[in-house]
Amino acid sequence: MAVAHESCCSRCITFLITIGFMALFLWLSLRVNEPKCYLDSIYVPALNKTLNSTHKNTTILFALKLANGNKDKGIRYDDVQLSFKVFVSMNDTRPLGNATVQNFYQGHQKKATKRGNFTAAFGNLTAAVAQKVWYRVDYNTTAKYKILFWYTKRHRLWGGANVEMNDSGLKVYAKPIKLGGNNPLVIESVAPNLLPHYRALLTFVIAAFLFLNACAFS
Incomplete structure (x- = not known):
């Protein structure tokens, strides 16, 4: 009985894998760009x-x-x-x-x-x-x-x-x-677009410059 059960499970798994590959092939065939x-x-x-x-x-x-x-x-x-x-x-x-x-x-x-x-x-x-x-x-x-x-x-x-x-x-x-x-x-606009990380870097540089100026005059 165990052998028959394992054989049935193997056939089911093989069937599911086959269906999966067929579905994948069909999807690839129908997919368009x-x-x-x-x-x-x-x-x-x-x-x-x-x-x-x-x-x-x-x-x-x-x-x-x-x-x-x-x-x-x-x-x-x-x-x-x-x-x-x-x-x-x-x-x-x-x-x-x-x-x-x-x-x-x-x-x-x-x-x-x-x-x-x-x-x-x-x-x-x-x-x-x-x-x-x-x-x-x-x-x-x-x-x-x-x-x-x-x-x-x-x-x-x-x-x-x-x-x-x-x-x-x-x-x-x-x-x-x-x-x-x-x-x-x-x-x-024809003005150049700054990337987000460049904007952040520019903000950091300005903030650091203002901070150093504040320290120098304190």
Whole structure:
């Protein structure tokens, strides 16, 4: 009886371990990572001071880069909607226009660069805040993930970023700018941000300096 009992327990343990591995495999198969979307480049001829009569040119050219980091899942994007705005104050924008990147499929661990252009119908392309031109670029789309031979339900993808422009009509930073979901629609102060431990150190130094001065005059 003891042998039969041990055999039954062994089968139960083996069954539970098998179920656990199957659940883990299923979870890993169904788990997806959102693709990353970047503004790879942008060119606004109206901002290029080396050109003549730039104020008459209202064209905006751009390149969008999307990266699928999933190792075994493709992505079917619906149309990617883009909106472009120009800052007229630290926390206020005016629309410039919209653009659309047509729907497409992206294989696993693939990158895609989609180029486009549009004619700005609104606003002043050269509006400046503190003698700098800032644009706001946002994107919005939905996508389905391909797992083996079937697709998941649609997931909403969105994000945006503030883009500083230069006198050549290009963005100041050459590297692609990630259009993240938590980037606020406000121009942050250009003052350097002190890390918390640096602030604490600065406070300690000031306090020590005041203490030594007090001791010297006491």
